[in-house]
Each structure stands twice: as C-alpha cells, then as structure tokens.
Amino acid sequence: MKPDERSFRVAFVADRYVNPPPGGVDGLAVLAQAGWGVMQLPAPDYPAEITTRVLAEVAEHAEEFSRHGYGFVLVGDGGGLAGALAAVGLAVPDQITPADAAELRSFLDSRPAPPASSWSWLAPGPG
Amino acid sequence: MGVAFVAHCLLNQNSKVGDGAHCAGVYSPVVDVLRDKGWRIEQMPCPELTFTGLNRFWAVREQLDTAAYRRHCRRLAAAMADMIAVRAGQGEDIVLVGVEGSPSMGVHITSSDPARGGHPEWPEGTGEHVSGEGIFVEELRLELARRGITPKLGGETHALADHDEGTQRARLEATLEAPRPQGSAQAPAWQAP
Numbered sequence: 454m455k456p457d458e459r460s461f462r463v464a465f466v467a468d469r470y471v472n473p474p475p476g477g478v479d480g481l482a483v484l485a486q487a488g489w490g491v492m493q494l495p496a497p498d499y500p501a502e503i504t505t506r507v508l509a510e511v512a513e514h515a516e517e518f519s520r521h522g523y524g525f526v527l528v529g530d531g532g533g534l535a536g537a538l539a540a541v542g543l544a545v546p547d548q549i550t551p552a553d554a555a556e557l558r559s560f561l562d563s564r565p566a567p568p569a570s571s572w573s574w575l576a577p578g579p580g
Numbered sequence: 581m582g583v584a585f586v587a588h589c590l591l592n593q594n595s596k597v598g599d600g601a602h603c604a605g606v607y608s609p610v611v612d613v614l615r616d617k618g619w620r621i622e623q624m625p626c627p628e629l630t631f632t633g634l635n636r637f638w639a640v641r642e643q644l645d646t647a648a649y650r651r652h653c654r655r656l657a658a659a660m661a662d663m664i665a666v667r668a669g670q671g672e673d674i675v676l677v678g679v680e681g682s683p684s685m686g687v688h689i690t691s692s693d694p695a696r697g698g699h700p701e702w703p704e705g706t707g708e709h710v711s712g713e714g715i716f717v718e719e720l721r722l723e724l725a726r727r728g729i730t731p732k733l734g735g736e737t738h739a740l741a742d743h744d745e746g747t748q749r750a751r752l753e754a755t756l757e758a759p760r761p762q763g764s765a766q767a768p769a770w771q772a773p
Binding site: 488 | 630
C-alpha cells in the first residue's frame with residue numbers, strides 16, 4: 454500500500470483565495486504546491502444564517518484535527534470564524550492576507566512543524 | 581460553467597482515513613479540471629471525519645449505515661442543500677464531485693461487504709467496490725430532489741483499481757460539459773434563502 458502522504462497542515466481559506474477574482478492571488482494553487490490542506494470558508498454572498506451553519510461545521514472539523522495535533526493557519530478574512538472556533542475552544546491561528554503568491558508561500562514555509570508530524574501513528578508526508 | 585461542490589478531501593487530504601491520503605493536501609488533478617473549465621469550487625463537509633474521527637478504520641457502507649450516521653448525514657446535507665439552492669437560484673449549473681469507492685462520498689461506486697464486522701482484518705484484494713452511491717451523497721441527492729434540484733455527478737477515482745488520471749479527467753470534463761439533467765431547472769425563488 455502506498456504510504457499516507459498527509460501533511461498534518463490545514464489552512465482555513467477565505468473564498469477569494471479559492472476562487473480568486475481576475476488578478477487576485479490564487480491561494481489554492483500556492484497551498485497545493487506547499488502541501489497544505491484547505492478548509493474553505495463560505496463565500497461572502499451567502500446569507501448570514503447559512504454562513505453561521507457552515508462555519509460551525511468548519512469548526513467541528515477543526516476540533517477533530519486539533520485533538521490530533523494538526524497545524525492551522527488562516528488565509529484571508531475569517532469572517533465569523535473566530536466565534537465559531539471559540540465555540541469549540543479553539544483560537545484563531547496565525548493569519549495572513551497575502552498581497553501575492555510569493556508572500557503566501559513564504560508565510561506557509563515559515564510555519565513550525567505541527568505536533569502531529571512527530572507523534573502521529575501515520576508517517577509524515579513530504580509536504 | 582457553474583459551481584462544483586467537491587468532497588472535502590479533494591481540497592484537504594488530511595481528512596482521509598489513515599493510509600488513505602494520496603497527497604499532502606489539495607488533490608490537484610480534480611481542481612485543475614474544474615479551474616480549466618471555469619467552474620467555481622465550493623467544499624462539502626467530510627461526514628466521516630466529524631462522526632468517526634481521524635482514527636477511524638477503513639469501512640464499507642454497511643458498517644456506517646446506522647440511524648445515527650444517517651441523521652448526521654441528513655443534517656450536513658440540509659446545510660449543503662441550502663448553499664446549493666442559493667447557487668441554483670442564481671441560475672448556476674451544479675455538479676457534485678464525490679470520491680468513487682467511498683462509503684459516504686461515492687457517486688457511482690461505493691464500498692460494500694455485508695459480512696464485514698468484528699475484528700478489523702480481511703483478506704487483501706477483497707472486492708468491495710460495487711455500483712452505488714455513498715450514504716452522504718445519497719442523502720444530499722434526496723434533499724436536493726425535494727427542492728427540485730438535480731445536480732450533475734462526477735467522481736474522483738484514485739481509490740479504484742483501474743484508476744487512470746487521464747480517464748478520470750476525460751470523464752469529469754464530459755460531466756461538466758453535459759447538458760443540465762432533467763429537472764435541474766433553476767430553484768424556485770422561495771427555495772433560495
């Protein structure tokens with residue numbers, strides 16, 4: 454069986470970096486190249502009721518990752534993410550609103566190794 | 581062009597069952613096709629991660645098909661259907677991109693073994709992939725049908741024995757370019773919050 458290649462690194466990512474407007478920063482491409490997983494935040498045009506529910510689900514995912522020592526960052530505006538994370542006992546992670554792809558890549562590469570990469574029963578991936 | 585609602589793990593392989601992550605984070609082959617064809621990407625939740633956790637065993641559909649897991653999937657599906665209804669109400673074409681072979685996210689192929697249970701060992705090469713859909717995809721499709729929305733359905737095939745990236749790409753491209761399914765007319769305004 455091929456070894457598990459996960460990175461134990463997860464980024465909360467504002468929609469504009471997953472679906473960048475013309476001339477915007479393609480955060481998804483940078484995160485893919487840097488070996489980070491993505492938890493997409495709801496687009497700003499969704500009604501508040503939907504956004505709140507989605508953020509609660511994102512936080513529930515994050516809670517499970519956190520319990521296992523995965524690392525987080527926030528790319529872009531978190532919207533109501535801070536409240537959703539607080540509801541599950543998590544703080545907003547280090548954040549960047551990158552002006553360009555190089556700035557985002559530098560930020561990602563400067564993050565410390567997540568705890569899970571040294572004690573998970575899974576071998577750390579190449580990311 | 582339209583909006584692709586993709587399985588959580590296609591953007592975050594960290595959510596996969598242990599030994600199931602094919603890459604570090606973003607599974608780019610599917611993202612690349614959607615980007616090339618001009619589709620928006622929106623991420624669905626991972627129902628297994630938030631129900632059975634990161635240390636879950638590999639499972640077939642029958643093991644997950646409990647009343648509690650169905651309720652969990654229905655709750656997530658209702659939230660996703662609200663999002664999809666907004667996009668459908670905007671006149672967007674909709675595609676669900678799942679993970680073939682998954683007991684939760686399979687769209688055409690799921691995993692089945694009615695005899696599996698007990699001590700978690702089984703012979704290598706057990707033929708568990710069968711035609712069918714995963715439990716979350718089933719619940720989401722039913723919820724969308726109640727709202728008069730019929731999405732297109734595509735799947736990532738990495739877990740299948742005959743996986744071929746070129747074939748996967750061609751199939752997904754054909755799905756994206758196909759006419760809208762019958763009954764996929766724009767959702768009535770009252771269904772779009």
